Amino acid sequence: MQVKVKLTAGKIVNAVIEVERTGDVKDARKSASKALEAACGTKFPISRLALIYGGKQLADGMKIHEYSIKHNDTLLAHLKALVLSDSLDSINSEDTSVINTPESGLVSPFPMPLTNGDVQMMDTVANKLANTDVTSTEEPDAEPAQCDHCDSNASTKCNYCGCVYCGLKDDEAKTLACDECGRFYHMRCLPEPVTELPEDDWYCEYCVNDPNIVISGETKLDLSKSRKAKMPSAKQTKSWGGGMACASASKTCTIVGKDHVGPIPGVHVGQAWRYRLQVTASGVHRPPVAGISGTSTTPAVSIVLAGGYPEDEDRGEEFTYTGSGGYDLSGNKRTAKSQTSDQELTRQNRSLALACAAEVDDLNGAEAADWKLSTPVRVCRSYKIAKKHPEFAPEAGVRYDGIYRVVKYWRQKGESGHYVWRYLFRRDDTEPAPWTAEGKANIERWGLTLFDESPAALEAKAAKASVKRARKNKEVARMTRTKKLYTCTPSPELLEMIRLDEANTRMWATIADNTYESIGKYLEALCENALVCPICQELVQQPVTTSCGHNICNPCLCKAMKQYGVICPICRSDIADMGSVENVRSTMNQDLVTILKALIPSYGKGWEVKPNVVGIQHALRSGKVVDE
Structure with missing residues (x-):
């Protein structure tokens, strides 16, 4: 991938390098050094070139992807003005090609102006290097960490910088440090005392992981010892509804x-x-x-x-x-076999x-x-x-x-x-x-076959469909001819009603072009797709057919016209020819209502005038005598 490198030392220099996401930071610094040298004609020593991304300096030994560097990201290049090595003689030969700084006797890697503060800092570092014994290879002792709880007092018991169990800080030769949390434990104080120092990594009882309960990659969970596997129901062989007993209705x-x-x-x-x-x-x-x-x-x-x-x-x-x-259903309903x-x-x-x-x-x-x-x-x-x-x-x-x-x-x-x-x-x-x-x-x-949509039936149906697709067209056609399908054909009376509904001619033509297995599928196509109100998402009630050919509930259309104006809620067409909201309120496609009542006898019972209850039936159910 490509990464941009930007140097702002004295003047801005931009370069583009190619790096691998899994590549090393050191390789990226080498590529950046060559690219910057080609961009400005000045040599950039690799040992003095640092790359910075997201406020962090990229360290050697790390991978590019460990810093979340992506394609076309920008790395800031920082050129160190001083090389703090063991001696001034450690400056390699490639550094002598750059311009010298007469004030300090050191070299400047890039022709840039230096401030008085830079010169003073460089003089101070040069004097320290001159007075340092270069033959000494011992590194200065690092300052020991200070405990915030006991101030690293050797005579004070502390469970943070001493043993977690006893708090003492003695017997360092037989003190173990957890490779996870870093806390200290005396070998004699452990719940299970250890006599020999472990050769591999050691973890305390709070950080150790049992490999028996850890699920590795591509390994399934072993449920043979689970609580459910020990229940009596795990040994039953009877199928209780094929998993449909606890399912919920999806339609x-x-x-x-x-x-x-x-x-x-x-x-x-x-x-x-x-x-x-x-x-x-x-x-x-x-x-x-x-x-x-x-x-x-x-x-x-x-x-x-x-x-x-x-x-x-x-x-x-x-x-x-x-x-x-x-029946007593307080316990297991399947075991309630007698009336109580x-x-x-x-x-x-x-x-x-x-x-x-x-x-x-x-x-x-x-x-x-x-x-x-x-x-x-x-x-x-x-x-x-x-x-x-x-x-x-x-x-x-x-x-x-x-x-x-x-x-x-x-x-x-x-x-x-x-x-x-x-x-x-x-x-x-x-x-x-x-x-x-x-x-x-x-x-x-x-063609009233058993309706089955169980998981096993759906899987078998998908497998059968896959086999049909793999066969030749001739064999598929032969299998299709053997299956008897009912094609829904409207009655002559219903066809006459559909012909009179001129406002929905296009919709009825689309319905007629399709083939349905049963009258139920035909009604589903109407009630769940073609005649669904786009506003309330229910079967259209008191239907109004717009001039653009859409069927909408009368109350829903009036509400939409009040809020958005005289436009169709579906296609945004102008429906000013239908008049104002008051005119639409008294409008209804009676031809469509007649068709729906012929298909669904209970259609419209919520908003049509309900007939009176038959007198004799009311009398029989209430026990009252009604004069006829």
């Missing part, structure tokens, strides 16, 4: 809200997921662990059949579901009672006069029910089986001797059940 359903009642748009009967966490992300059943989705004040919207209670009975089109509670207390009609149990079209009875339960007026509940079946009812259980994971309604609920004593709440569900869905011949054909037609 949330944005097509509908968490309190959505009824089917999820884009999810067909027969769709299955590997883990409950993926069911949560789809919006079919939001709780990742609980089997009932609901609160004590709102009707339940979904449940999962997992065979957790011995009282559960499954007949396919009908099943009896047992409420939650009654009575179930109460609270929390999720009460939410199932609210879903029944009958008056809530906390003691005996109730039965719906017309069960089809009960709240629709999404039902999922887990592979765990295969122990009792294999004919209705999925092969793996959790499967969505359609809409069921609560017919009645009652309280009875269970097999454990404690009371439980039981609920009778009856199927009420237009799509066929997945265990029937029609349902299996429907699954094949829609």
